[in-house]
Amino acid sequence: MTFINYASREINCKIVYYGPGLCGKTTNIQWIHEQANPEKRGKLVSLATETDRTLFFDFLPLDMGTVKGFKVRFHLYTVPGQVFYDASRKLILRGCDGVIFVADSQKPRMEANIESIANLATNLKDNGFDIRTIPYVLQLNKRDMPSAAPVDEMERLLRFRNEPMLEAVANQGTGVIETLKACARQILMELQKG
Amino acid sequence: MAKLDLVMFEEEFKQLQDIIGRLQKDASAKVVFLVDKNGQQIASAGDVHSIDATSLASLTAGNVAATDGLAKLIGEKEFSLLFHEGEKDNLHISIVGKRGILVVIFDQSSSLALVRLRVKKTSRELLEIFERVETRAQSESSNTTKFESPFSEITDEDIDKLFGD
Numbered sequence: 594m595t596f597i598n599y600a601s602r603e604i605n606c607k608i609v610y611y612g613p614g615l616c617g618k619t620t621n622i623q624w625i626h627e628q629a630n631p632e633k634r635g636k637l638v639s640l641a642t643e644t645d646r647t648l649f650f651d652f653l654p655l656d657m658g659t660v661k662g663f664k665v666r667f668h669l670y671t672v673p674g675q676v677f678y679d680a681s682r683k684l685i686l687r688g689c690d691g692v693i694f695v696a697d698s699q700k701p702r703m704e705a706n707i708e709s710i711a712n713l714a715t716n717l718k719d720n721g722f723d724i725r726t727i728p729y730v731l732q733l734n735k736r737d738m739p740s741a742a743p744v745d746e747m748e749r750l751l752r753f754r755n756e757p758m759l760e761a762v763a764n765q766g767t768g769v770i771e772t773l774k775a776c777a778r779q780i781l782m783e784l785q786k787g
Numbered sequence: 788m789a790k791l792d793l794v795m796f797e798e799e800f801k802q803l804q805d806i807i808g809r810l811q812k813d814a815s816a817k818v819v820f821l822v823d824k825n826g827q828q829i830a831s832a833g834d835v836h837s838i839d840a841t842s843l844a845s846l847t848a849g850n851v852a853a854t855d856g857l858a859k860l861i862g863e864k865e866f867s868l869l870f871h872e873g874e875k876d877n878l879h880i881s882i883v884g885k886r887g888i889l890v891v892i893f894d895q896s897s898s899l900a901l902v903r904l905r906v907k908k909t910s911r912e913l914l915e916i917f918e919r920v921e922t923r924a925q926s927e928s929s930n931t932t933k934f935e936s937p938f939s940e941i942t943d944e945d946i947d948k949l950f951g952d
């Protein structure tokens with residue numbers, strides 16, 4: 594649910610990073626946080642366990658500049674990836690405007706990627722969204738890993754609606770901003786439909 | 788289900804702002820926030836600069852969402868109230884209608900009883916405005932002559948500019 598405030602001339606969009614445990618969701622928004630102009634970024638809030646695993650969510654507000662005289666602000670969220678946090682994941686998808694699916698390129702994680710997309714579809718549906726129509730981007734992360742599966746194989750297994758697909762090495766920042774931009778583009782283009 | 792955007796116009800926003808401001812004074816609260824259930828701040832009053840409002844909004848929404856989840860788990864519809872008592876400051880969180888969360892931060896210069904009383908009155912007023920916003924949104928989505936969106940011509944360049952290239 595995009596929140597358009599005509600009084601303060603602001604648009605707020607909620608973008609959720611989804612994917613299996615340890616695929617690099619938190620790393621994506623940490624990189625964005627480090628790169629962003631300190632004046633434009635808010636505080637990075639992480640509800641994490643002692644061992645740095647996301648417990649509930651990470652949250653980063655970002656001021657992006659203006660479109661048509663409206664200040665655009667993104668609210669980036671990540672979900673906890675582990676299977677047993679499903680109830681939390683569902684809650685975080687509430688009212689989201691777009692989803693970035695972060696896939697782990699390592700071959701042994703392919704099954705986990707597939708399961709996580711199926712889980713995303715279910716949880717979106719329970720929140721009243723359709724995975725086939727919501728603004729959506731597929732990021733192939735950890736391209737630097739020796740055990741990374743070939744891109745065309747991942748595409749065959751994970752890409753299902755001609756969504757933008759981007760390669761990334763999130764801990765080095767490769768592809769991180771491009772991924773966010775691909776999602777932002779879809780969300781803002783949706784606004785045109787009114 | 789169609790996606791229903793929350794569109795807030797100047798007039799409604801000012802009314803919300805007035806109501807929140809009155810609550811802050813009447814309840815002798817330090818700060819009052821009106822937050823959307825999705826974690827976005829709608830209005831605020833009081834000493835707002837003493838607090839990171841954006842994080843507060845997001846964490847409050849997360850808190851309410853988790854509590855909603857707990858309620859469903861034990862067969863309740865929702866818990867309409869959350870109260871956190873601190874050493875100095877207290878946090879009073881209540882649900883307003885389907886999408887609003889009212890957050891009141893107060894210290895010993897007020898009391899839970901006073902806050903609760905004032906919040907009740909405020910909630911009724913807020914609810915009226917929320918309903919108006921919702922009714923309008925619905926009539927617009929079923930109506931072909933809806934208001935002109937300022938975003939009807941977003942271009943690729945607009946988006947490039949947002950990302951600074």
Ligand SMILES: Nc1nc2c(ncn2[C@@H]2O[C@H](COP(=O)(O)OP(=O)(O)O)[C@@H](O)[C@H]2O)c(=O)[nH]1
Pocket residue numbers: 612613614615616617618619620621647671674734735736737738761762763764765
């Ligand atoms: N080699 C490599 N490691 C990565 C990459 N992205 C993330 N990591 C590492 O993978 C681990 C898990 O990342 P994290 O962001 O916490 O995963 P999350 O569970 O999806 O939030 C961390 O140690 C990251 O440094 C990548 O592209 N390449």
Ligand SMILES: [Mg+2]
Pocket residue numbers: 618619620646647671672673674
């Ligand atoms: Mg994480």
